[in-house]
Amino acid sequence: MTKKPDGPRFRRYSSETRGAMLIEAALVCLARGGITAFTVDNICREAKASRGLITHHFGSKDALLAAVYATMYDRFTAVFDEGDRLPGAVGLIEANFDPAVFNPESLKIWLALWGEIANNEDLRAVHRQRYQDLLDQVARTLAEEAAARGKTIDARSVAVQFVALSDGVWVENGIDPTMLSREAARESCYAFLENLLGALARPAAASIAEIGGPGPSSD
Amino acid sequence: MTKKPDGPRFRRYSSETRGAMLIEAALVCLARGGITAFTVDNICREAKASRGLITHHFGSKDALLAAVYATMYDRFTAVFDEGDRLPGAVGLIEANFDPAVFNPESLKIWLALWGEIANNEDLRAVHRQRYQDLLDQVARTLAEEAAARGKTIDARSVAVQFVALSDGVWVENGIDPTMLSREAARESCYAFLENLLGALARPAAASIAEIGGPGPSSD
DNA sequence: CATCTTACGATACGGTTGTTCAACAAGGAG
DNA sequence: CTCCTTGTTGAACAACCGTATCGTAAGATG
Incomplete structure (x- = not known):
């Protein structure tokens, strides 16, 4: 029955x-x-x-892991390529802290993946390509912003520093958000770039409104 | 026989x-x-x-992992506490890139541990304590250096940024040293602090002599 | 020497690991 | 309808996982 x-x-x-x-x-x-x-x-x-x-x-399982890594990078760079994002250095920072990218789940995933890349040649090869592209894009944006402000910077070097700083605050926040909040992390990035480019106009609460997050996970 | x-x-x-x-x-x-x-x-x-x-x-195995994490932190802070290290901000950076701390093996270990901390309450508790202490020490050193140079900085905030930047270049170098060399990583840290404190006197090749590394691993 | 403490080696246990494989069936093509 | 391609299932596999427990023996103590 x-x-x-x-x-x-x-x-x-x-x-x-x-x-x-x-x-x-x-x-x-x-x-x-x-x-x-x-x-x-x-x-x-x-x-x-x-x-x-x-x-x-x-x-194989390893091949799936490589695909997972590529997917993460795709989603991250997709945020940079969004048509309606803010222009210049501000857009660079805001993209880094876009809720679609900067959230507890994503940070845990990045941390887990980074720990495996050192032991997986396939992942490392993917990383090399994507990281290079990302760096180019960041350097280009920074060079334009600096030129528009009449400042002279080593865009490539600053891009490396900026990406490293972003990774660093991601790590700290991912490990323990109570030690470095999302707001403090973003402020660190602003302080870093403002030291090189001068004052940056932070966006109004508009794009920061949805901080609330994607809601509780349905576990 | x-x-x-x-x-x-x-x-x-x-x-x-x-x-x-x-x-x-x-x-x-x-x-x-x-x-x-x-x-x-x-x-x-x-x-x-x-x-x-x-x-x-x-x-248990998890308890061993906690002990391993504590050991890594002990060894790192031990470099800061060495009596013969350089004073001030320069010493801060040089300690970060001391061969005893900044080497492929250690970086791989940190990466592996960071990926687990998010999933292990015991490790997170240890991290919270050690990280706090480290931050205090860095902030104190930076405040002294700034005072000696007549500059005014938010030592706490800068310390967070500096540690995050250090973590970031550690991550990048640990994932793929060909993308961000040890020298470039150290130079990034110098550039960051020099923007806030003015020119820093890099040490002579003395403490950079042993870059060669610990030799090939006997695998 | 004898005695005692306890670090140690060895093994057994149930559970999980990634992968293989043969039988199966979903769903389109003719 | 029948045929056929192929995505899917679920069992089977050996290897490994972390831990508990046993008898043993190292080495200090007296």
């Missing part, structure tokens, strides 16, 4: 779609428990799929 | 000594393969001890 299993017992997705679902589930696992929770069982349970799918669609 | 097992079959150490040996072996494993390689089997094999010893001396 149990419910008749009339309908399909599972759904078939394209390899691309299922891959995206597995990546999404993997991100959830990474955010929840770090690289230790990045296991086939956890991920497939989160994705409500059987355990064979990771190997089937990605070839 | 094999060699007679006359001598002792193993050696007994004090709990303190054996604990230090296990911590040392754990550090080697972390540097070699990240948190994934932090396993009872790996560590005890590295320490040439049987697998029961971690539980016996530390109670």
Whole structure:
């Protein structure tokens, strides 16, 4: 008298779609428990799929991890490429602290990934490419801003410093937000650039309004 | 006709000594393969001890990890407390890039640990204390340097920025030294502080002589 | 020498790891 | 409808995970 299993017992997705679902589930696992929770069982349970799918669609668990890393970088640079973001150095900082990028889950994921890159040649290769592109974009923005203000800076060097400072405040906030709040982290970045470029006009509360975050995780 | 097992079959150490040996072996494993390689089997094999010893001396694997983290912090702050280090802001930077602290193995270990802190309350508690102390020391040094130069700075805020910047260049160099060399990383820190304090006198090649590193790892 | 404390080695345990594989079925093509 | 491609399942696998527990023996003590 149990419910008749009339309908399909599972759904078939394209390899691309299922891959995206597995990546999404993997991100959830990474955010929840770090690289230790990045296991086939956890991920497939989160994705409500059987355990064979990771190997089937990605070839191996490591390949999935590489795809996860690429996805994280894509999402980060996507924020920079948004058409409606603020121009110049201010936009640079605000993009760094955009809620889509700067949130507890993402920071935990970055921390977990950084710890693995040193041990995974594939991840390191992806990083090298993406980081180079990111650096170019930051340097270009800073050079333009400096030129518009009649200042002369070594844009490349400053870009490296700026990205490193961003990574640093990400680390501190990701490890323990009570030690370095999001606001203090952003203020650090402003102070750093203002020392080189002069006063920067912080945006009104408009783009800072949605600080509340994405709400409680439905765990 | 094999060699007679006359001598002792193993050696007994004090709990303190054996604990230090296990911590040392754990550090080697972390540097070699990240948190994934932090396993009872790996560590005890590295320490040439049987697998029961971690539980016996530390109670659990997690407790050993906490001890490992404390050891890393101890060694880092020990460099700051060295009597013969350079005074003021220059000493601050040079301590950060002391070969005893800034080397590929240590950076890999920090990266691996940071990824776990977010998932381990005990580690986070240790971090909170040590980080606070470190920040106090950095802020004090910066305040003195600024006062001696007649500059006024928010020492606390600058200390946070400086530590974050240090963490950031550590991350970048640890992930991929070809992207941000040790020299460029140190120069970034100098540029940052010089913007606030004025020119700093970099030390002669004396303390930079031993850059060569600890030689190839005997893997 | 005998005695005692306790660090130690070895093993067993249930659970989890990533991967392989054969049977299966969803869903489009003819 | 039948056929066929292929995404999917779930079991099976050996290797490894962290821990508990046993008897043993190192080495200090008297």
